[in-house]
Amino acid sequence: MRTPEALLQQYFGHREFRSGQKQAIDAILQGRDVLAIMPTGAGKSVCYQISAMLLPGLTIVISPLISLMKDQVEALHQVGIPAAYLNSTISPAQFADTMIGVRNGQYRILYAAPERLMTEHFLALTAEVPVSMVAVDEAHCVSQWGQDFRQSYLDIVPFVEQLPVRPVCCAFTATATQQVETDIAALLHLQNPVSVKTGFDRKNLFFGVRQPQKKMDEVIQILTENAGKSGIIYCSTRKAVEDVCNALREKGYPATRYHAGLVEKERSANQEDFLYDRQTIMVATNAFGMGIDKSNVSFVIHYQMPMDLESYYQEAGRAGRDGEPAQCILLYSGRDVRTNQFLLERGKENAEIEEVSLRESLLQKGEERLRQMTFYATSTSCLRRRMLQYFGEKAPETCGNCSCCLTNYREEDVTLEAKKIISCVYRGQKAGYHLSRTMTADILIGSKKESILRMRLDKLSTYGIIEKMTRRQVAQLIDELVEMECLALRPFQEFSELVLTSGSAAVIRGEKQVSHRVPIVQKKRISMGSSDDSVSSEEQGLFQKLRELRTEFARAEGVPAYIIFTDASLRDMCRKKPRTMGELRQVSGVGIVKSQKYGKDFLHAIAAWQAEHPEES
Incomplete structure (x- = not known):
């Protein structure tokens, strides 16, 4: 029987849903609209991906960044879910082939940018093909109270209204205050939606604020604490990205960069270098990261304070997606406030928004969010509590895992x-x-x-x-x-x-x-444990051997290593040391398709290591 639980095991190799996932899926399968607010790493995408495989027609996923659709579709192909995307990066021939495939029922999930919804070709396609669900990713973009309002998101409702039959509509976001949540439901015309909230607290993340005299010296200190690990350094401006990246390269660090001033070819190449672990440090503006599923990011440094807590939470949350301990460090100075005020003023001239009163309103809302961000950066009370309260959650007085709680x-x-x-x-x-x-x-x-x-x-x-x-x-x-x-x-x-x-x-x-x-x-110098701490010292050799095997498959298939298996899956293999295909499927993250594709090689590698290390086995 095709149940959500059976598909979760089959495609994603997990026996149990995470908090909120089953609630959202059950509501969708009952024909209910859903508004899900789930933090980065909580598995929002699984909600609509599993549902799409159980619904009869096509699921359209509306995503704001076309550059990331390819990665998302590749990851689905790896687990056996038929998906495709339509955007400006594909050739006319690929576009035509995808359109034919959608019409022939070849795909269950189709990714599209909001700008494409009201185009002639897309409207013609969706007039012919039954659409069972429309899933809106990064749904906060529809709200003027959100940190990333996009005019194009207002096309979603007219698009849904012209479909022959109204599909189930779902909205997903990692960051939403009560005002933004209300806006999402109203502006997307969600009909009595089931509300799914799993909480904003990610306990594996350490939150810290430092106010160094010399920020670059502090960056080097953090990199020393995280030697050999993968991380992101966010900067507010392109110039800062260039300066930080060049300084790190001069000191021999494997750093690359990403900002809107680079040509598309270089941005894509640099992003790929980071995803494939050829360069382990990404220095970037906030143009980088939305939708990035790289699971082994161990630290996120904000070299400059972002404009608001929504952005900070979302960007910092790209650390520790595998559930391992990770650091989120903000380097603050008063100059950051002036930089953000300037960026807000410049953003007021956004050409996409023609109405002057709307631009002024967005500026005022942005200034209030900047004020709250500054309070966080200068706080002497629990940072996690302050952040959770901002998003409307209750929190204890102290968390024991932030820089304020670890300071007397x-x-x-x-x-x-x-x-x-x-x-x-x-x-x-x-x-x-x-x-x-x-x-x-x-x-x-x-x-x-x-x-x-x-x-x-x-x-x-x-x-x-x-x-x-x-x-x-x-x-x-x-x-x-x-x-x-x-x-x-x-x-x-x-x-x-x-x-x-x-x-x-x-x-x-x-x-x-x-x-x-x-x-x-x-109280103590903050130093997060190694991401390999859950593997015993005796099993480190096996872990490295499995990583090398994973790298061989990744190179052969031209995909990032984490798409083959995450580090968390490899660590679970080290602990369980499966001997049969059935035992391998009990490893977290190993589904049927992946076990059939890679299982024999990984079982052989584990058996070979055990033969060489009988005392450690």
Whole structure:
């Protein structure tokens, strides 16, 4: 009998569904719409892939990045699921062949970009071929409250409405606040959808924020901690990508790069080098990564703070997809806030969005998300708790697995310093100035910067009145006052200016005390265990032998090694040491197709190793 459980074992080699998967599949098979919010690595794609094999017609998967469809389809072919994609990267002959295949019922899943839905050829195709399900991946792109709004996602509803019979409609995303979740359901016209939420907490990920004087030195430190492992370094700008990548290459690190300024051929080649482990370090802008299924990413470094927590969670979540411990480290400086403010202003000129009021609205929403991201980056309380609360989840006070929880703090009364900061903002406003966060800090510490002197800000009565704090410490205290709503930021020309609030008056009048946590010492140096920790030291040799065999198959077939078997599957083989095909199929991630294709060779390799190491077997 073709049950979801049987297909899960057959195609993906797992005996049990992960949290939320079965709930989504059952709803789809009952003809219900579904809205699933599941973190990266939770197996969203399995929900519509298994369902597609049990539904009678075609499943259309709407995906935003055409460059990744090929990888996704190749992975499905590896497990025996007939799938195809239609996008601008294929030749006219391939396009025609795929169209014929879809019409002949050759494929069960068809990937398409939202821009293709309302084209003449696609509308003609879907008028002829019964469509059982439309699955919208990265569904947050439909919402103006989301971090990645795309006008083309608004074509999904008109496309569905013109189909001869309305199919089941499903929306999947890894990141959605309550506002975005509401938008997705409304804007995609989901009909009484079954809501599937598995929670945002990925316990295998360590979250850390560091504020180094020299970011590159800190990057080298993290790479040393993760020697030989695969990781991603995200930068906010193309220039930063180039600078970081060049610096790493000069030091001998196997690094490559990815950003929109490179020609498509180089971007594809660099992405392939990373996926195939020819280059283990990818330095990239946020143009890289959406839909990347590379399972052995052990660390993600954000060289600069991203614009919002949605983006950070999504990008950081590309680490540890195999369930092994992984690091997510943000390197923060106050300059990152100014860089993101500039990028937000530039994004306001987005040519795809013609309506001026909409662009202004998107800018305001972006500024609020940036404010929340800054609070995370400067927090002294549990980072995981702050992130989970942002997405509307309850969380314990501490997690024990973030940089704040692993640091000892002491409480320090800074009410006097807070009054001085608020007074500086007040004096500046009275004198007709619009003071930014960094400008205020410079005034208070008595900076001799040319800009401060030229604007005669040294003549303010608050100039130099904070003597025992650095510029960075003052700026951090300003951030805390903004978070406490004792100050506020509002857009002014090309930057955000500090303004007073009702909380400002409460501090000045002595009605509100201000204290902050000062780090004393970290409880321990954060160093995640090796991704091979679950394999005993005696079995390391077998693990390496299986990796080498996997590499041979990957090279012969021209696919990334993780598509053959993930590291997690190889580690399970090392633990179970299967001797028969039946035992091999009990290994996590080994389905029927893969066992038939590779099983004999892997069983032979395991038996040979056991013969050579009888005492370890």
